[in-house]
Amino acid sequence: MINIGLLGCGTVGSGVVKLLEQNGETILKKTGKEIRIKKILERDVEKCLELGFAENCITEDIKDIVDDPEIDIIVELLGGISPADEFIIEAMEKGKHVVTANKDLIAVKGQDIFDTAENQKVDFYFEASVAGGIPAVTPLKQSLAGNNIEEVIGILNGTTNYILTKMSREGQDFDDVLKEAQDLGYAEADPSSDVYGLDAARKIAILASIAFNSRVMLDDVYVEGITSINAVDMEYAKELGLEVKLLAIAKQEEGQIQVRVHPAFIPIEHPLASVNGVYNAVFIKGDAVGDIMHYGSGAGQMPTASAVVGDIIEIVRNKNYNSNARIGCTCYDQKPILNINQLEGQFYIRMAVKDRPGALAGIAGVFGNNNVSLSSVLQKTNDWDMAELILITHNTSEQNLRDALAVLKGMSIVGEINNVIRLEGMDKK
């Protein structure tokens, strides 16, 4: 018998309860052990009673759980950083293995927790913290472990992907779709951590740490959200054979790491371009395996519970062979993380320009002076006096682009620089 202490019986917590019950028989065959939730830390006693737990299983005092010598595994599904972090560390210090779905925590306090797990020789599993039910952490640690991972690019936030998909398909503007998504329950009342890219940033910090064997923290991630994307850009993207996605990007080149979250145009031929609605995906490039992609539900009660229960099963298998901690922290190296200004890439620029002879030449000149070369220029005349220009650059440094834009902003023929959007995966076009 394996005894679990469940911290938090909310959306995911109650999903775990249901799944362990629903598939208990086959899980017993796979592990040789009955798995029982012995105690639950939860403020809302009603919720637990409804799930069939006796009142004496439910507590608000963590001591009742971490001090129970019968409890083998702690499943932390409270969310937030504190007190989850203290609870986990306390539990590990008492020799308990830990499963969590808490990306906020790992992206900020990962190091402390891994150190404690290593010292205590306990398991720390967190597959559910990235991309919900999609196996993302485990393949990087195991099946793909023979590769030098060059890229991990994820669509890691279902809310923003739902919004962008809707905008792209129906030509609606951001605010309208967000409102709709909130009404449907796909976006939270306070959607800021989703739409400003913070949620995706936490997840890519975790994946980058594993992929590149070097700790990447939330603060290391350059983040831009999707609030500046609008229907006009979507329309032009389509004309250019591109799709817009909020990408979480981690790359490694010559021992240096870049990690960033921002909206990007990708060619419609790219496997990530057909990941629509609330679905998530993780695209990985390894030196041996080439391009692979894992696709599925990145959140939701049961998909997330699937990942949590997968982790529990692993820990039980480890316990059976006394091999807990067999895969611990994999951050052996300390690789430098590049600043966004040091990066190179292609850009889409939409700007309004006065329709004067020589205007285009003047603008092209500014780009040239700053070593930004243009791959294509599309002129659209909307207003009676203003032309809209769509420029696509060749590969150029972020710094050079910023310098060029600063000059352009000061020019009298330039009305407005409406949007600048990065291009990714153009080798797939």
Added chain:
Amino acid sequence: MINIGLLGCGTVGSGVVKLLEQNGETILKKTGKEIRIKKILERDVEKCLELGFAENCITEDIKDIVDDPEIDIIVELLGGISPADEFIIEAMEKGKHVVTANKDLIAVKGQDIFDTAENQKVDFYFEASVAGGIPAVTPLKQSLAGNNIEEVIGILNGTTNYILTKMSREGQDFDDVLKEAQDLGYAEADPSSDVYGLDAARKIAILASIAFNSRVMLDDVYVEGITSINAVDMEYAKELGLEVKLLAIAKQEEGQIQVRVHPAFIPIEHPLASVNGVYNAVFIKGDAVGDIMHYGSGAGQMPTASAVVGDIIEIVRNKNYNSNARIGCTCYDQKPILNINQLEGQFYIRMAVKDRPGALAGIAGVFGNNNVSLSSVLQKTNDWDMAELILITHNTSEQNLRDALAVLKGMSIVGEINNVIRLEGMDKK
């Protein structure tokens, strides 16, 4: 130091040699052990010398390898059933762990090998045997282990997917594209095991066994190849919003299993529909995780080596903790496998019919009499006297459809039944 005995230094074998060398430094960090290929069984000594092996490492006698007490892991990359099966079993009996990429062997002799592994308490890993570098076996055994798996649908053969993609995009006929694929090295001189579906059948037998925890052998798989697909059907598929793929399908319903390989029309909205060219994918439906898909290179030297080396790393991690055999055979149950005639599905039927008054009513009557109801009928008049009919059925049993077709074949107004193609995943439309 971990010593490997490599059996076969062909395409994949030499890929493994290269990968262990290329990423040896990080693999050492991940496992804490240096991994060395100590001996190679290979007829072609030249090949091994070129890779830098000393002559005394190369042998044609398996005894030199299995009797070497220093050798911990055997990596079998010979291919074929015999003598690979004897070599593997002999090695296990000497306490050695085994990694293989040999689907032919597992789909036929899986049971014997798993039994030996269990008795000997050694590891048997075979991630590379299905879908090359794409993690398929491991996620089913680990991350998704909490699910009751309802469906596994794969595009598991790159050659046929390349052919079908080309046919669909360029409207060419099967024979022409096959010839082209052979010239380009995407199809073998003898392409029969690919185009007749046998290769995919082996792989889906392996995945079904793991997904449903019940042994499925090659002979249990119903198999149809792609040779009857032609440009006309492709054209009509497009009109109907469908794409044709060679699917390897395993489903479980109420404790009963169905396993089959055949060409099928799927809606273009289905995630598998955008898997093109030589790429493979494994689509999985679990009761908790919902729909997920893994996509990537299903074959090739380095992608396959990636999976083999991932398995080697797992075995070394197990050795470090003395936990080999921690995940053995997962076929705990014996579930009945349904015959193809017991299955239900939707069908596309293309037939030539004499253009007579009442012809359509007569044909519809035959379907009705056999309990096959039609979802749509498209009439195309090509020849001066013959009309081409495209029929799509509602869900119906294979047996009823066969009965109806048998009657139709005998009718004087029916010129020819040109093709019958199954529809899959229509809930995604």
